[in-house]
Amino acid sequence: MKIVIHPTYFPNLAHFLAIVNAYEVVLEMDDNFLKQTYRNRSYIYGANGKLGLNIPVIHSQKNRQKYRDVKIYNEDNWQSLHWKSLLSAYRTSPFFEFYEDELHPLFTEKTEFLLDFNLKSFEVICDCLQLELNTSKTKTYQKFIEDKTDFRHLVNAKKEVPYTFETYTQVFNNKHGFIPNLSILDLLFNEGPNALNYLESQINILQ
Numbered sequence: 001m002k003i004v005i006h007p008t009y010f011p012n013l014a015h016f017l018a019i020v021n022a023y024e025v026v027l028e029m030d031d032n033f034l035k036q037t038y039r040n041r042s043y044i045y046g047a048n049g050k051l052g053l054n055i056p057v058i059h060s061q062k063n064r065q066k067y068r069d070v071k072i073y074n075e076d077n078w079q080s081l082h083w084k085s086l087l088s089a090y091r092t093s094p095f096f097e098f099y100e101d102e103l104h105p106l107f108t109e110k111t112e113f114l115l116d117f118n119l120k121s122f123e124v125i126c127d128c129l130q131l132e133l134n135t136s137k138t139k140t141y142q143k144f145i146e147d148k149t150d151f152r153h154l155v156n157a158k159k160e161v162p163y164t165f166e167t168y169t170q171v172f173n174n175k176h177g178f179i180p181n182l183s184i185l186d187l188l189f190n191e192g193p194n195a196l197n198y199l200e201s202q203i204n205i206l207q
Contacts, residue, residue: 002148004028004138006067006155007118008038009055010125010183013199014163014206018151020196021203024134028152029115030141033057033067037155040070040114042183046089049176053082053183057114070114083107086185093171095192099128103185125184129196151206163205168198 003018004026011019015038019025033039040055056073059065072078083104090096102124111117126133153159165180168191173179179186187195 002026003151004145004148005151006031006037006039007115007122008042008155009040009053009118010042010121010185012038012043012154012183013165013181013187013202014154014160015151016184016187016199017202017206018149018154019133020131020199021206022133022149024136026148027119027135027137028141029068029137030139031067031152032064033070033114036158038157039067039118039155041157042185044086044089044183045170045172045176045179045186046085047172047175049172050179050182051085051089053085054078055082055114055117068113068115071112072114072117074110074112079107079110090171090185090189093189096189098192099188102128125188128188129184130193131196165202165205166198 001022002024003022005015005018006028008015040057042053044051044053056076056078058071058073060069086096086103086107106117106121106124111120160181163181167173167178168187170178170186170190184195187198191198
């Protein structure tokens with residue numbers, strides 16, 4: 001399956017299910033930026049339940065702004081706050097220390113554009129998963145896709161379909177139960193090298 005999908009901030013499991021099941025992943029590079037999507041938002045499992053991490057962006061005065069032109073508001077100390085949230089949520093998880101050194105630079109080095117940061121974090125996650133992908137990037141925006149399976153709708157945080165993922169052990173599941181479809185980071189820190197096997201066993205969920 002050849003798919004087209006949005007680069008997002010540490011994609012959720014539905015995103016990665018689509019990616020794992022594809023022989024070619026085409027990353028959408030030419031769409032407009034919309035608020036309240038996973039482009040700059042990710043959810044993890046904190047001590048009080050589902051916790052949103054949002055990258056602050058500089059909003060243009062224009063009615064429409066291309067995703068690739070959106071700049072991160074780095075005056076806000078968001079990287080440090082997000083890293084502290086990850087430490088608080090996953091320090092006691094089985095595999096946090098295993099991946100910590102690979103991920104930490106993403107929260108210390110400044111990146112100007114949101115899309116560049118998301119592409120960089122996507123590369124790091126694929127390295128952690130030991131997932132080799134055949135990827136390409138769109139040159140122009142097409143509203144209707146005919147030659148690829150269109151998974152761009154997965155970027156919409158407000159229109160998310162409830163998927164029935166198999167449970168895996170999460171740090172705080174004795175407090176709040178299993179929370180499905182969180183960021184890939186949740187699966188990675190809890191399942192480690194088994195994360196890819198888990199994803200491959202869930203691929204029928206999106207069909």
